[in-house]
Amino acid sequence: MGMTMTQKILAAHAGLAEVKAGQLIMADLDFVLGNDITSPVAINEFNKAGFTEVFDKEKVTMVMDHFAPNKDIKAAAQCKQCREFCGAQQITHFYDVGKMGIEHALLPEKGLVAPGDCIIGADSHTCTYGALGAFSTGVGSTDMCAGMAKGKAWFKVPSAIKFNITGKLPKYSAAKDVILHIIGKIGVDGALYRSMEFSGEGLKNLTMEDRLCMANMAIEAGAKNGIFAVDEVTLEYVKGRVNREFKVFEADPDAEYDEVYDIDLSQIKPTVAFPHLPENAKTFDEIGDVKIDQSVIGSCTNGRIEDLRAAAEILKGRKIADGVRCIVIPATQAVYRQAMDEGLLAIFIDAGCAVSTPTCGPCLGGYMGILAKGERSIATTNRNFVGRMGHPESEVYLASPYVAAASAVTGKISQPSEIM
Numbered sequence: 001m002g003m004t005m006t007q008k009i010l011a012a013h014a015g016l017a018e019v020k021a022g023q024l025i026m027a028d029l030d031f032v033l034g035n036d037i038t039s040p041v042a043i044n045e046f047n048k049a050g051f052t053e054v055f056d057k058e059k060v061t062m063v064m065d066h067f068a069p070n071k072d073i074k075a076a077a078q079c080k081q082c083r084e085f086c087g088a089q090q091i092t093h094f095y096d097v098g099k100m101g102i103e104h105a106l107l108p109e110k111g112l113v114a115p116g117d118c119i120i121g122a123d124s125h126t127c128t129y130g131a132l133g134a135f136s137t138g139v140g141s142t143d144m145c146a147g148m149a150k151g152k153a154w155f156k157v158p159s160a161i162k163f164n165i166t167g168k169l170p171k172y173s174a175a176k177d178v179i180l181h182i183i184g185k186i187g188v189d190g191a192l193y194r195s196m197e198f199s200g201e202g203l204k205n206l207t208m209e210d211r212l213c214m215a216n217m218a219i220e221a222g223a224k225n226g227i228f229a230v231d232e233v234t235l236e237y238v239k240g241r242v243n244r245e246f247k248v249f250e251a252d253p254d255a256e257y258d259e260v261y262d263i264d265l266s267q268i269k270p271t272v273a274f275p276h277l278p279e280n281a282k283t284f285d286e287i288g289d290v291k292i293d294q295s296v297i298g299s300c301t302n303g304r305i306e307d308l309r310a311a312a313e314i315l316k317g318r319k320i321a322d323g324v325r326c327i328v329i330p331a332t333q334a335v336y337r338q339a340m341d342e343g344l345l346a347i348f349i350d351a352g353c354a355v356s357t358p359t360c361g362p363c364l365g366g367y368m369g370i371l372a373k374g375e376r377s378i379a380t381t382n383r384n385f386v387g388r389m390g391h392p393e394s395e396v397y398l399a400s401p402y403v404a405a406a407s408a409v410t411g412k413i414s415q416p417s418e419i420m
């Protein structure tokens with residue numbers, strides 16, 4: 001029996017001719033990632049274990065993005081610890097305030113991850129890089145410590161689910177709607193410790209921003225990783241970004257999949273995930289009158305330039321509804337600058353939005369948009385668990401930038417066709 005994309009990458013990094021689902025392997029790592037929340041724990045374990053240097057200063061990165069710019073004294077101390085460690089270790093890719101971005105938008109943008117890579121990150125949404133045809137997964141801080149020191153990690157080889165993508169998205173439907181539709185279909189544990197592998201002729205109609213959004217939320221279906229077949233879109237994206245050799249891995253024709261799903265993009269409608277799980281996906285024929293207090297447009301899921309363009313298309317010439325706060329967070333400094341150059345920031349400010357420096361901020365209930373008791377937010381983020389954005393009795397509704405922007409204008413959960 002042949003191997004899936006993920007299995008081929010893991011076999012190559014383990015120095016094996018083949019691997020099978022369920023097999024335990026030790027694999028070489030191409031990149032190890034941490035942020036301002038998870039890295040301090042890894043650093044403490046690194047020092048406790050007596051390690052003195054990282055395995056490769058070019059292959060370890062720390063990004064100050066969750067509570068940075070520092071929201072309080074504890075956040076400042078965590079960033080200081082990361083800053084001092086990376087300085088002492090001469091880490092090449094350390095990203096701090098003014099140079100950083102939300103980690104899962106920043107690393108692909110900087111060309112630090114490539115097709116065929118094996119990557120771990122002490123953040124669950126590290127699965128984002130599967131959009132580039134890499135095996136990439138979130139781990140705990142102790143695994144990050146071991147990865148930093150030895151450049152290796154243990155894995156149980158996952159089995160896989162195949163998603164055959166066809167068609168093209170209709171106007172005002174987005175990749176966020178696709179992944180919410182899929183999670184609604186299979187559930188938050190529907191891909192538990194399995195690889196979600198995306199291929200098919202419809203991939204050509206998904207941009208890299210679309211793929212990054214979808215791979216980002218593979219973890220919300222319980223997946224070990226999400227991964228997209230490498231095609232011309234992928235190669236065009238990494239051209240001029242990735243300045244090292246990489247290898248493209250393709251699934252074997254006889255690769256074994258636990259399940260196969262056909263996803264016709266032309267049938268995808270604007271979708272909203274209701275509290276308190278991403279699987280509570282509803283289309284607008286199921287949504288009634290749901291008033292909101294806040295709209296958040298940003299995050300590692302939907303803070304890239306295409307996302308901001310989508311929001312600006314809806315908000316141009318319009319005003320945010322009275323009683324609604326709309327917060328726009330570009331994912332990286334480069335996205336921020338491009339949005340400024342394209343006039344998008346002016347559109348947001350004229351509409352009555354607050355525009356933030358890049359940060360994860362409100363997505364995890366950090367800052368820049370915490371919810372009070374009883375408040376509701378529609379957000380382009382990836383999780384809507386109880387208390388995710390603030391008070392345990394607040395509510396988060398997940399949606400695309402189109403829907404988040406339209407809802408900010410009307411003051412209730414709305415689809416773009418209602419105002420365009």
